[in-house]
Amino acid sequence: MRFVRRAWILAWKDLTIEWRAKETLNSLFFFALLLIFLFQFALGPDRERLSAALPGLLWLGFILSGLLGLGRTFAGERDNDCWDGLRLAPGEKSAIYVGKLAGNLLLMLAVEAIFLLLFGVFFDLDLVAALPGLALVVGLGTLGLAAVGTLFAAMTAHVRARELLFPVLVLPVEVPVLLGTVKATEAVLLGEPLGSVAHWLKLLAVANVIYLTIGVLTFDVVLDG
Amino acid sequence: MWFSTGSRRLTRVLGWLAALGLLAGLVLALGVAPREVSQGDVQRIMYLHVPSILTAYLAFAIVLVASLGYLVSRRQAWDRWAGSAAEIGTLFTGLTLASGSLWGKPTWGTWYLMLRGMIDEAERRAQFAAVLGIVAALNIPLVHFSVLWWRTLHQPPTLLRPVPAALAGIFRFTLGVNWVAFTLLFAYLLAKRIRVGRLSEEGLP
Numbered sequence: 001m002r003f004v005r006r007a008w009i010l011a012w013k014d015l016t017i018e019w020r021a022k023e024t025l026n027s028l029f030f031f032a033l034l035l036i037f038l039f040q041f042a043l044g045p046d047r048e049r050l051s052a053a054l055p056g057l058l059w060l061g062f063i064l065s066g067l068l069g070l071g072r073t074f075a076g077e078r079d080n081d082c083w084d085g086l087r088l089a090p091g092e093k094s095a096i097y098v099g100k101l102a103g104n105l106l107l108m109l110a111v112e113a114i115f116l117l118l119f120g121v122f123f124d125l126d127l128v129a130a131l132p133g134l135a136l137v138v139g140l141g142t143l144g145l146a147a148v149g150t151l152f153a154a155m156t157a158h159v160r161a162r163e164l165l166f167p168v169l170v171l172p173v174e175v176p177v178l179l180g181t182v183k184a185t186e187a188v189l190l191g192e193p194l195g196s197v198a199h200w201l202k203l204l205a206v207a208n209v210i211y212l213t214i215g216v217l218t219f220d221v222v223l224d225g
Numbered sequence: 226m227w228f229s230t231g232s233r234r235l236t237r238v239l240g241w242l243a244a245l246g247l248l249a250g251l252v253l254a255l256g257v258a259p260r261e262v263s264q265g266d267v268q269r270i271m272y273l274h275v276p277s278i279l280t281a282y283l284a285f286a287i288v289l290v291a292s293l294g295y296l297v298s299r300r301q302a303w304d305r306w307a308g309s310a311a312e313i314g315t316l317f318t319g320l321t322l323a324s325g326s327l328w329g330k331p332t333w334g335t336w337y338l339m340l341r342g343m344i345d346e347a348e349r350r351a352q353f354a355a356v357l358g359i360v361a362a363l364n365i366p367l368v369h370f371s372v373l374w375w376r377t378l379h380q381p382p383t384l385l386r387p388v389p390a391a392l393a394g395i396f397r398f399t400l401g402v403n404w405v406a407f408t409l410l411f412a413y414l415l416a417k418r419i420r421v422g423r424l425s426e427e428g429l430p
Contacts, residue, residue: 148360155353159343168336169357173364176371183375199374207367214363218356221296 010099246406284314
């Protein structure tokens with residue numbers, strides 16, 4: 001219980017800061033909007049081609065905006081010299097990981113919801129019918145992104161060229177997550193039953209369990225470094 | 226440390242064994258093993274490809290174990306093992322890239338080594354590299370299956386696939402010899418690399 005409380009306090013702190021400053025959320029919203037235009041310009045006005053590439057574009061958008069948000073996970077602590085305060089917080093260090101992860105997850109899901117809505121409007125998608133399946137796939141994929149991203153953000157917080165190193169470390173790890181989510185999203189948008197992509201969903205679930213376990217177990221090492 | 230001066234002779238023996246094994250493997254692969262019926266001579270690339278990918282997997286298994294070992298014991302020697310195994314593992318994944326493979330794997334070692342290169346302080350480098358090594362090594366099966374499923378549409382495979390199920394004796398023997406030779410070569414390079422790492426940290430004896 002105390003573990004959950006500690007994690008929640010940290011997540012609450014981050015979300016309050018975000019709610020008051022709206023730094024990340026505003027930028028990510030416009031970034032998502034710009035991405036949609038960019039995709040459209042890059043692929044041309046041909047609707048057929050756009051809709052064929054839709055699941056991939058959707059996840060490219062999620063991953064690119066997610067990377068920007070995740071890379072800033074510890075920006076507040078670093079820029080305001082609160083890193084030692086974070087390290088000296090009593091209790092298990094993995095609570096900090098879980099708290100930061102929860103904050104990241106909520107922020108990413110908010111941006112993704114907006115992104116999906118825009119996608120639905122621009123590309124004329126029937127989102128209501130696909131929503132339950134889509135929610136599952138997006139939830140699994142976002143957790144996979146955030147679990148690795150939060151851990152690596154702590155790792156790169158004090159490394160030089162971190163803005164460069166962070167995506168270079170995260171993206172190769174996320175290859176299975178990207179493949180799985182794109183395939184599953186494709187199936188959901190085509191109206192296929194979730195059973196047809198059950199092996200992808202299982203892969204995503206296994207990936208999440210692995211990433212979360214490593215994150216919880218190794219976070220105190222990363223924070224001490 | 227148990228891996229010290231007395232083992233230099235062992236390393237030399239290992240090197241010669243690897244050289245002999247590679248020679249035998251080459252002769253077997255190009256000369257003795259018959260031409261495969263359906264694929265022709267192209268199939269011979271398997272004798273390079275399969276042993277190198279298996280050796281790369283061995284290298285990353287060592288990275289995993291050594292990373293865990295470092296986090297538990299905090300001994301510098303474990304970090305040396307992890308870093309050296311990753312370097313040589315990257316070499317062998319480079320070979321599989323050259324002989325045509327999944328693009329997800331060859332990038333593996335590159336970015337692990339990149340992180341190592343970016344941190345100057347030894348202890349922090351060892352800690353972060355250990356965490357990254359564990360993530361990346363455990364991620365390999367996920368990458369393997371996801372890329373395989375992605376390429377073969379919806380049909381999930383039931384086995385790790387590289388070796389065809391019914392492989393005639395001489396093919397299997399050639400593959401086996403090459404595999405042993407590659408593993409010996411790996412062990413030789415690893416021993417050398419670890420020694421270089423130790424010398425550069427401690428100064429010349």
